[in-house]
Amino acid sequence: MKHPKREEWVPFVFGEAEPEQRQQLEEHLKQCAECSAEVSKWQKSLRRMDAWQVPPRQKVRRSGAQPLAWAAAAVLMLGIGLAAGQWSMASTRASMRMEMSRLESQMTELKKQTAVQTRTAPADHAFAETMKELQTTLANMATEREEDRQHLIAMIEELSTKHEEGLVSLRKDLETVASHADDELQAARSRLTELSSVGSTASRLVEGE
Amino acid sequence: VSLAYNNIEDYNRTVDEIGRRMAKNVIAGLVSLFTITDEQAMWRVQTQNDHQAFDILVERWQERIRALCIRMTGNLHTAEDLLQETFSRVFEKRAAFRGDSKFSTWLWRIALNLCYDELRRQQRHPAAHEEQMEAVLRVHGIDSMTPRGHVQQLEEAELVREALMQLAENYRSVLVLRHYEGLKLREIAQVLEIPEGTVNSRMAEALSQLTRILEPQIKSGPRNQSRSANKPRELFAL
Numbered sequence: 001m002k003h004p005k006r007e008e009w010v011p012f013v014f015g016e017a018e019p020e021q022r023q024q025l026e027e028h029l030k031q032c033a034e035c036s037a038e039v040s041k042w043q044k045s046l047r048r049m050d051a052w053q054v055p056p057r058q059k060v061r062r063s064g065a066q067p068l069a070w071a072a073a074a075v076l077m078l079g080i081g082l083a084a085g086q087w088s089m090a091s092t093r094a095s096m097r098m099e100m101s102r103l104e105s106q107m108t109e110l111k112k113q114t115a116v117q118t119r120t121a122p123a124d125h126a127f128a129e130t131m132k133e134l135q136t137t138l139a140n141m142a143t144e145r146e147e148d149r150q151h152l153i154a155m156i157e158e159l160s161t162k163h164e165e166g167l168v169s170l171r172k173d174l175e176t177v178a179s180h181a182d183d184e185l186q187a188a189r190s191r192l193t194e195l196s197s198v199g200s201t202a203s204r205l206v207e208g209e
Numbered sequence: 210v211s212l213a214y215n216n217i218e219d220y221n222r223t224v225d226e227i228g229r230r231m232a233k234n235v236i237a238g239l240v241s242l243f244t245i246t247d248e249q250a251m252w253r254v255q256t257q258n259d260h261q262a263f264d265i266l267v268e269r270w271q272e273r274i275r276a277l278c279i280r281m282t283g284n285l286h287t288a289e290d291l292l293q294e295t296f297s298r299v300f301e302k303r304a305a306f307r308g309d310s311k312f313s314t315w316l317w318r319i320a321l322n323l324c325y326d327e328l329r330r331q332q333r334h335p336a337a338h339e340e341q342m343e344a345v346l347r348v349h350g351i352d353s354m355t356p357r358g359h360v361q362q363l364e365e366a367e368l369v370r371e372a373l374m375q376l377a378e379n380y381r382s383v384l385v386l387r388h389y390e391g392l393k394l395r396e397i398a399q400v401l402e403i404p405e406g407t408v409n410s411r412m413a414e415a416l417s418q419l420t421r422i423l424e425p426q427i428k429s430g431p432r433n434q435s436r437s438a439n440k441p442r443e444l445f446a447l
Binding site for chain 1: 217243389406417
């Protein structure tokens with residue numbers, strides 16, 4: 001088996017290998033116990049390196065009201081710093097510290113300002129407004145839908161009532177027509193009877209002559 | 210309607226998340242409006258001898274340069290001196306900085322060269338170096354109040370420190386810059402002014418040597434071999 005060169009594993013171990021190269025090396029690792037062991041040893045050494053942490057720069061520690069004293073010192077130094085005006089070129093440690101504390105307080109102030117600005121920023125406000133409107137619209141939509149349904153039911157009921165009424169009136173009309181027809185039939189029959197009696201009387205008169 | 214409400218709550222959460230991200234971006238944007246880049250600050254130092262701009266650079270970089278010097282020399286006091294010297298050198302050589310490269314690359318190079326000089330000086334005068342080694346334990350911040358568990362961790366830290374100090378400085382520097390300072394291999398090549406391939410081969414050698422140095426200690430335990438010789442190897446496997 002052809003093993004990759006030792007230095008080819010370096011970008012792989014540090015997660016900087018190109019995707020294609022990484023894939024090839026991963027494939028090789030699956031098949032090659034030798035390379036796999038070597039690479040995992042490297043990784044183990046790197047993890048062990050994390051044990052060595054650099055301590056932060058030592059600060060002077062005093063008991064009791066340390067933060068207060070610190071704040072007072074900072075204010076004092078700030079005052080002196082402002083009064084001193086222009087910065088001296090020598091950049092002694094003390095003056096550097098003063099400038100640093102001034103910059104730090106400025107940064108804190110700036111951060112506060114930006115935080116406040118952001119809190120009242122139009123973005124958040126707009127989101128809140130949009131959400132409120134959305135909820136109102138939804139509630140309105142639900143109410144409107146309910147109203148529509150009621151309207152529809154009323155209309156259907158009305159229509160069915162009208163339909164029934166129509167049917168009733170139609171029946172009445174039909175009955176009227178039928179009764180009228182019946183009456184006319186009766187009249188015609190009586191007229192026919194009348195005519196036949198008139199006819200028979202006439203024939204009897206003719207026979208009598 | 211209740212179904213719609215569930216969706217609304219999900220939507221609300223998403224909107225909140227987007228809002229938070231937007232707010233973060235806005236803050237970052239605002240801050241970047243008020244901050245200058247390293248290169249801009251260095252340009253001011255070069256052209257106007259702007260001490261305020263110089264102080265900004267010192268504040269931004271002093272912790273990382275200090276850490277580099279501690280890891281390269283293994284000594285806290287020496288590192289403090291080297292830190293001061295690095296920034297003095299930056300101001301002194303301000304005219305030599307070319308705007309076509311990153312300030313950080315130039316700064317790492319100056320600090321690293323000063324570390325190399327110091328290490329060579331220590332090799333020439335080992336006695337003076339021995340005196341300074343008293344400060345070594347303080348590299349890990351050990352004092353009488355340190356809890357026992359922490360002490361064990363610090364012993365491991367000391368093992369690592371000693372192992373790194375055994376490496377040749379050109380191997381140590383690539384490891385320190387990549388692992389502790391998080392520079393990309395390409396950036397290390399720029400700092401050291403060598404091809405990236407050379408960085409890779411140096412790194413491979415550095416890792417192999419470091420592994421060889423640390424390995425027996427995994428088997429036998431830190432410092433006291435007789436104390437830990439009977440313990441199974443797994444106890445020390447990290």
